[in-house]
Amino acid sequence: MAERKVPGWLKTALDFGPVLAFFAAFFLLKEDTYPLFGREVKPFILITAGFVPLLVICMGALWALTGRLSRMQVMTLVLVVVMGGLTVLLNDELFLKLKPTILYAAFAGILYVGLWRGKSYLAYVMEEFLPMTPEGWIILTGRFAHFFVALAVLNTVIAFALSDAVWVSVKTFGLPIALFAFVMSQYRIFEDHGIAEEGDKDA
Known part of the structure; x- marks a missing residue:
């Protein structure tokens, strides 16, 4: 639909x-x-x-x-x-704090499985909006997988070692900013492996 x-x-x-x-x-x-x-x-x-x-x-x-x-x-x-349900039921904020860790680890695991099979699952999601060569997608997928592992580790450290206020602030603003900065830092791959649209080629 x-x-x-x-x-x-x-x-x-x-x-x-x-x-x-x-x-x-x-x-x-x-x-x-x-x-x-x-x-x-x-x-x-x-x-x-x-x-x-x-x-x-x-x-x-x-x-x-x-x-x-x-x-x-x-x-x-x-x-x-x-x-969140476990957090409220057991009166322990650690459960909700570890949600991003699980999510990022799952993303990394899925991307690594794809790379092991010689495929870029990231391309399945983003290829329509960001045309690139297969080689470019493999490189970008590997970097995203490593980045998600780093985010999972970072969130775990903050969840266990720092205060609730720090975790809430980092989760709300720090992690999205880090993701944006990471994407922007990959501009060279977009330049080297990007595929121009038909309209761009004719222009």
Whole structure:
């Protein structure tokens, strides 16, 4: 089924709204503990209890509006529900903190399997928007796989060694900025292995 068109601002709000709401709520809540299901919990746990259903609602709305969700969105949603649910149930923020580690490790594993088979699974996702030679895709896929491993290790270190506030800040802004910077740093591959569109060749 073809994806239905929705306003870009609405799609962006549904995609990133829950994460930004989590960030804002974390730094707005001032008390050390809050009541939740008959017990006192830290702000992180309370916000997680609201974040999980909010993400489910937003992803449901996105699916209803567009007619589809990407594999990454589905994987993220499943991990948030499972790890967020364990975070609230067991009153331990470490479960939700390790969600990015699992996600990045899964991405790296999938890309490594593809490379082992001589294929670029990254190309299956991005080739339509970024035409490149097969050699270029193999190189870029290997670098992305290494990068996702680094992100998984980084998130794990921050989750165990640093404060909730540091993790929330890095997760909300640091990791997306790192991903953007990494993509921008690969410009030489795009130049050396990019394939011009037919319209560009004729121009």
